[in-house]
Amino acid sequence: xxxxxxxxxxxxxxLLAQLPIGTNLALAHLIFTLxxxxxxxxxxxxxxxxxxxxxxxxxxxxxxxxLRDGKWTIGYLLRRLDxxxxxxxxxxxxxxxxxxxxxxxxxxFYRPRLKNCSTKHFxxxxxxxxxxxxxxxxxxxxxxxxxxxxxxxxxxxxxDTVELLKVAKAQQGNKDVLLADxxxxxxxxxxxxxxxxxxxGATNLTFRRSTPRPAKPGARGRKPxxxxxVRPLPRTFKGKxxxxxxxxxxxxxxxxxxxxxxxFFDSLVVSGCPLVFSCLVIYHPRYKxxxxxxxxxxxxxxxxxxxxxxxxxxxxxxxxxxQLLGGHRSFVHSEVCTYRLPELCLLAGSLSQYLxxxxxxxxxxxxxxxPLPTPGRFARALRGASMPDFETLVGVSxxxxxxxxVHEHLPKGILGHRRQRRQAKTPSITxx
Numbered sequence: 250x251x252x253x254x255x256x257x258x259x260x261x262x263x264l265l266a267q268l269p270i271g272t273n274l275a276l277a278h279l280i281f282t283l284x285x286x287x288x289x290x291x292x293x294x295x296x297x298x299x300x301x302x303x304x305x306x307x308x309x310x311x312x313x314x315x316l317r318d319g320k321w322t323i324g325y326l327l328r329r330l331d332x333x334x335x336x337x338x339x340x341x342x343x344x345x346x347x348x349x350x351x352x353x354x355x356x357x358f359y360r361p362r363l364k365n366c367s368t369k370h371f372x373x374x375x376x377x378x379x380x381x382x383x384x385x386x387x388x389x390x391x392x393x394x395x396x397x398x399x400x401x402x403x404x405x406x407x408x409d410t411v412e413l414l415k416v417a418k419a420q421q422g423n424k425d426v427l428l429a430d431x432x433x434x435x436x437x438x439x440x441x442x443x444x445x446x447x448x449x450g451a452t453n454l455t456f457r458r459s460t461p462r463p464a465k466p467g468a469r470g471r472k473p474x475x476x477x478x479v480r481p482l483p484r485t486f487k488g489k490x491x492x493x494x495x496x497x498x499x500x501x502x503x504x505x506x507x508x509x510x511x512x513f514f515d516s517l518v519v520s521g522c523p524l525v526f527s528c529l530v531i532y533h534p535r536y537k538x539x540x541x542x543x544x545x546x547x548x549x550x551x552x553x554x555x556x557x558x559x560x561x562x563x564x565x566x567x568x569x570x571x572q573l574l575g576g577h578r579s580f581v582h583s584e585v586c587t588y589r590l591p592e593l594c595l596l597a598g599s600l601s602q603y604l605x606x607x608x609x610x611x612x613x614x615x616x617x618x619x620p621l622p623t624p625g626r627f628a629r630a631l632r633g634a635s636m637p638d639f640e641t642l643v644g645v646s647x648x649x650x651x652x653x654x655v656h657e658h659l660p661k662g663i664l665g666h667r668r669q670r671r672q673a674k675t676p677s678i679t680x681x
Contacts, residue, residue, distance in 0.1 A: 251630060253627055257637075262277065262649045264326065264333060269320050271652030274640070275314065277639055288578075293579045323404055340603065340606075342389070348426045351388070351390075351420075352388055353563070356370075359381045385405035387402045387403045397562055400599055404592055406588050411437055418441055426447060427447070436524075439523070457478055479514055502549075527544055565602065569601055570599075571594065
């Protein structure tokens, strides 16, 4: 048996060992199918993808039943996965001057022909929102050797910003810094009671000082209750150029090749929200437009810049789970499966990155002289092998097996339905 197949089988057996017997085996078959990329070859058809691994007809049906009716949740699998990462001690937390990045993002699995699909997700190619199963993701960054990977922590089944922030708040540690793009606003952070954040802001944002501006000497009337307007960058309004304000302080640092300047604006608030934060404007020679970063951290410009730049690895989770492993297209239509299969695709994306990074690099051929431990090479190695026999494999948990239930005496097919004709209720003849 090839080393990647044995490594995957052992890891899946530990991941699914505590699930109900029978369900864990069927789910192991399903996740192995996703890791091998058979869903990509079958163009989203689940049954042909399972059959390509060498499973029998009954095992294919069992895998589909585990997806639809299995007693498991994605939250439990992610907690179990994090426990295995800590147990193996091969992935170490990625720290930036003592802070651990914790990015979050949303992903859409587009289903344009799915009936009763009430959610949509913006598509950059179509330039509009399309019907999709939208999921929220929260991840933590870890290092495996020289590789930086995003490990999925939790998910949500909606595109609601506050809901995802509240879920991330429950997973946030003392050193975790939440990273998000411009979809997250300041009032979202305040509503979710988020601390330690770095989010992207628009270049035309306008703020106010957190302290009211002083009253003019000898002025009559009501004293000012709001701070003065702060405009980090100049903007154009009705043909007029409104200049930007002077920064409180300016910091410069070296980014390996370029000198980067950071302008700080401290003690800011937005209308209707009491959350006090700082604004950092980053001028980088490689960027066409400056970055506007909003944060409540008491850190220097280089730390905040490096923290937000480390948000990009979370984009590799949907890239691996959708494009590389084939989760972008799926032919499942029950309400449960339309969410469970995308969740398993994201889990497979995180698992594929970890297993490939902790396994020897696999060369594609003789021309591949310096192979890298990438998920693509790892998936090709699994795709070329048949499904491992989890029940007889040495080292696999004995709980990962078929459930030996006696069912020969039970009626099958249409006879097994416990439906009865509804009896008409006889009206009561007793009067009051």
